[in-house]
Amino acid sequence: MKKYDFIKNKSLNKSALLVVLSLFSYGCASEKTSNTGFMISNHQNNFDRFDIHNLDNSLLAGNLTIFDTTKDAFGHFSPSLTLSQQDTFHHGESFFDQSWLVAPNSNMERDGLGPHFNGQSCATCHINDGRGRPPRDGEQMESMLLRISIPGAGDHNQPLPSHIYGDQLQTFAIPNIKPEAQVSISYEDIKGQYTDGEKYNLKKPIYKIFNFNYGEPEKDLLVSPRVANQMSGMGLLEDIAESDILANADPNDRNRDGISGRPNYVWDVEKQKIAMGRFGWKANQPSIRQQVAGAFSGDIGITSTIFPEESYSDIELSKFTQKTNLSGGEPEINNANLSDVVVYSRNLAIPARRDANNPQVMRGERLFNQLSCNTCHTTTFKSQGQVIHPYTDLLLHDMGRDLEDNRPDFLANGKEWRTAPLWTIGLFQTVSGHTNYLHDGRADNITEAILWHGGEANRSRDEFKKLPKFQRDELIKFLNSL
């Protein structure tokens, strides 16, 4: 007998909704009887979109999958957490969600914002634990940022920071301090056509940085625009065995399928050694812990024991009109609170697929494999004792000139990006309120994301363009079921 118990576990102060779904499947594989009982209040959670007779297709993270199709779908803790771990998770969540305050503040645990920053809280960028997006007309850059550097690389192959502006451009600042600069985006239309004659339009972003407030930067400043990733399933990605990731690497394309794929190797600041990169758009961070501490430092201006230095340069400090009250303590987030945010980030659960057994979706899934999408978007790994389906190999691939950012990041060159995990991508609209895909959010929907694929993915993209419309729709329907 197999038994699944799913409890909707978002903290109740965020949503008054409580759903308890218990589902029992009995008997042999060929004949299953099911018995469901769930209670829903407030709003609808489309449980008819899960086929309980054939649930396995929906379980992207095995028994650690949760069931929610609402805007809270990314905010649940993994069912593997014990009660005391759940407390830690919620404590970490409060530091993820709440805005940091300008120092000095009577709430000393939460002050020290900036002086320069990109967001006041983690949640401003990771919208509902989901994806950030580029600004729309008249908006500032609120859930994405620009990584910057100058040509060359440091001792550990790390990008070299600008001597004034560091390695990330901060477009906000606390009162009395000027932000580093401002950014605007314009778009250039790129027209194309499917084999069946249908036309499409892609828009290529062009970034302009202006009003540098602390002097002219280096002439050859390199810029990499990146939106905030979705947060779900990160612990599962962290726990995939390194040897399983390396098994898919084929740096010299020995099997001659046109697709290579190689790991990034980056610097682990705490361990003081080179480590495989897994997180960030170029697999530029080795662990969730370092990524989280890096975000506190670079994105919010909060120091920690891992990154104890404030992120402004001496040149900037010399130009600040206010030189006191810039710090909220040393470090600004203490170790215990930092660890709790790591527990939160590591344990956000993966929601089940919707409509996984719909015939169109299943035909789309076959097309996904036929077009070799699965060569990079690896469907299956093992992690935390489960069979998981993240649809990424966590490796770097050359994605061609159109997606190039020209900025190396450890071993990743300008054209290389980490294969984006596709689990959860069909819920972005519901959770984060938009459908902007790719590292800089340039694709307005999933179709455009595929059409931007180049380099090693040229053949997959060309095969996609040759499909008749009904098959393109099937593929997209499959991707939206993830």
Ligand code: HEC
């Ligand atoms: C200004 C927007 C912004 C803020 C604020 C922000 N992030 Fe992020 N986050 C990003 C971007 C952009 C990336 C991708 C970074 C890269 O590729 O280098 C990212 C990536 C991540 C990742 C890795 C995701 C993945 O799939 O590899 C984690 C984990 C993360 N952020 C956690 C946090 C935490 C915790 C905070 C608060 C301390 C935070 N972020 C604050 C924009 C933001």
Ligand code: HEC
């Ligand atoms: C050569 C490896 C490779 C192949 C083949 C490939 N992809 Fe990708 N895919 C990537 C990488 C790398 C990214 C991230 C690119 C970026 O953000 O600039 C990506 C991004 C995506 C995204 C956007 C995800 C997000 O979270 O924003 C979608 C959707 C996608 N791929 C679907 C497909 C489909 C469908 C196919 C087959 C037609 C395919 N890919 C083939 C490597 C590949």
